[in-house]
Amino acid sequence: MVVGDIATGTDVLVVGAGPGGYVAAIRAAQKGLDTTLVEKDAYGGTCLNYGCIPSKALITGANLAHEAGHAEEMGIHADPAVDLSAMVDWKDGVVDQLTGGVEKLCKANGVNLVEGEARFADEHKVRVAHGGEGQGSESIEFEHCIVSTGSRPIQIPGFEFADDPIHDSRELLAMDSVPDRLLVVGAGYIGMELSTTYAKLGSDVTVVEMLDDVLPGYEDDVARIVRKRAEELGIDFHFGEGASEWQNGPDGGVVVTTETEDGEESTYPADEVLVAVGRQPVTDTLDLDAAGIETTEQGFIDTDDRARTEQDHIFAVGDVAGEPMLAHTASKEGIVAAEVIAGEPAALDYQAIPAAVFTDPEIGTVGMTESEAEEAGFEPTVGQMPFRASGRALTTNHAEGFVRIVADEPSGFVLGAQIVGPEASELIAEIALAIEMGATLEDVASTIHTHPTLAEAVMEAAENAMGQAIHTLNR
Template identity: 70%
Template sequence: MVVGDVTTGTDVLIIGAGPAGYVAAIRAGQLDMDVTLVEKEAYGGTCLNHGCIPSKALITATDIAHEAATAEEMGIHADPAIDLAGMVEWKDGVVDQLTGGVEKLCKANQVTLLEGTATFDDEHTVRVSHSGEGQGSETLEFENAIVATGSRPIEIPNFEYGDEPILNSRQALALDSVPDSMVIVGAGYIGMELATVFAKLGTDVTVIEMLDSIMPGYDDDLKRPVKQRANDLGIEFEFGYTASEWHDSDDDGVRVVAEPAPENDDSDAALELDAEKVLVAVGREPVSDTLALEAAGIETDERGIIETDSHARTSAEHIFAAGDVAGEPMLAHKGSMEGKVAAEVIAGEPSAIDHQAMPAVVFTDPEIATVGLTESEAEADGFDPVVGTFPFRASGRALTTGETDGFVKIIAEESEGYVLGASIVGPEASELVAELGLAVELGATLEDVASTVHAHPTLSESVMEAAENALGHAIHTLNR
């Protein structure tokens, strides 16, 4: 039976149930608004289903196996057997628990859930097409809307994801057997995280990158331990090349042809690399082209990003955008914050977006985490920064874990000591950065951080010691 086109109304329409959309929906429900959340695929979006959560689950699992296999120094001798299908099944269970929780929380906050694809008819109306044969569509009128449709992996010419040996990150995370070899196109954070995962599973990994180093945008001192660990894992790099085409090889694999990048002055010869699988990880692009935004009077930039102000509002006064579709940085926690702000602004609350203390984390080995300003950014903003560092090799707790690569760096304004930012590379960087993010958010000083008693032995003592180093009286490292 075909469901007829019916018209309903809502105070707040939210398109997309990822970290930006579902958080906005729950917050709007808490503020006693009538909320409708439209999702075309799976609650939790890419992050919970195909990105942040599944990748971190596999990173954790492969870390455990690798640590067990390389712990002879601790007197542990093991040869773990990897069952990737079992690992993926466990990962899927984690995902199912979280996505089911999202659905329950939305319903508990009286959010109406609709499955389908939303497109704008005009500035106050969308058409929701329901998936499945004979499911029809319905028209939804709204007072305010929040667009939170997220992003998708970028395709490059001649490497379409529908071709079986060519994978995007989502497909790579769903493999049920370990490839013998893999070429990864792109050495950004996604490429480097997955390169580490598959190398620890025993895959021979080669990374092609058009630039001359991994993870552009991060300082060299942060990237250096990650690159060294990748080398130790046997990951090979071909810098200054772009993947141009592929074809079947003689051994039932694939042969990738890589041409020198325009900036590569050292070579004019193409590379040919053989592998069982090819993972393309060159970045993500916003999903905005499916919405018929022009019908609502909303324009995007050349990348498809919806431009917003500090209240997450688009060029249309009553339509907001949050998350990846609203541009960089494409981080789940940034999207959640923007979703909350949008919901609160719609409810008349005095809320605004502040990226000053927005952390960024890369779950490589070792992890990288940053928040606030770097030293060069502080100087460019007119500050006279003072910098303190503490190496993990001087941390008693790091030594007891066997993970001593990296350091904590804290940047502060010299005259008053206000913390401006921090960078960490090393064990548990993703957790340690929270304290420094709070310091930036609260306008804490070096003295505040240094005089806060940190439990011993912990990795967090390294934060205290970095602050003391900036003040010139660190105990467990030489002072500047």
């Protein structure tokens, strides 16, 4: 034991207070377990402080400004001025309110909060180094441990985030002025959300992507609608190109060089550069070897359907446990881990995990696509409802996209859905519930939906799959 080191013990030690960790800690405490939560940065983790919440706040602000300035068709004429510094202050206020709420919830449920960075000393003990000179450290012994240290942005060679003007998403969300020229490396969901946001705020946005389209992993017709809208906003895409280097430009900005697989080079001027090529798990700081836990080549921790690692008393939840790297998945995994520790028969079921992309228009998906259903041995039937046939969508002046529902034709059971259009992130919840409860197309179609609403499109898609749609042509 080092000088100044103290030792304590706990039933459940949770390392990391993101959406997986703080939820796990609260549930464990609710089950009567002595629970300690260690966090080195901020309660709520990346999602609440630097990702999900602040990005959606800026997206909301950018959408409001853009719509106000482009509503002539509705008889509205305005030229809004955007004060990004004030918008960021408002965003920070939202974050502060939520992070304070997380801390209060933890304390109210009896969770012991410890600030510092934890590293495993052995299979039942961590050493926590407290920040600040002379703050010392402490050892915490545990019966069970839940690792939930999240992920960090992936850096690419030559584009280190410490070098101004190279930014990760966290830094871009904290800017106090809108850059005239923004170059984005990566057209995944983070790159597309922030590209759209800054284009609406007034930036001249260029996106370079190694692959041949935006949003890899989403179906072509879904991605195509988002890309077309982004192009209408003035975003300039260059596919099949990877960023190779950058240097200072003659006009005070920078020049980014890209290269194709064939070695062809191109250059693009910019004032700020966002690198958004994915995220990697934060497991290299934990000394997992001391706990007898190995990671995959990519740094993830393998877990079973109860979130247990190869050490049955140590669990891993959230981004450190691999795909799907989603905040709500982390929370569910945290709940399962805590309940398993409490001796309950909890287990993970990933068949109905929704995902959303907050682009313009939004994307919401859950369950299987048609091709995935075929590969799984089902006989899929598909129904689709275009938003251009939705009265409510037309009244919002956002009628791009569609609702598509996938079901097993013999049984009628709902298997999945893909939505691209207004409020897709909200609409997908209905179909997630349908999958979770084993609902059929008839169940969805027979449920009376309020008129006029966007949700009617879900009902119409189900009816379309049954060949009895009223407000769109049956397939």
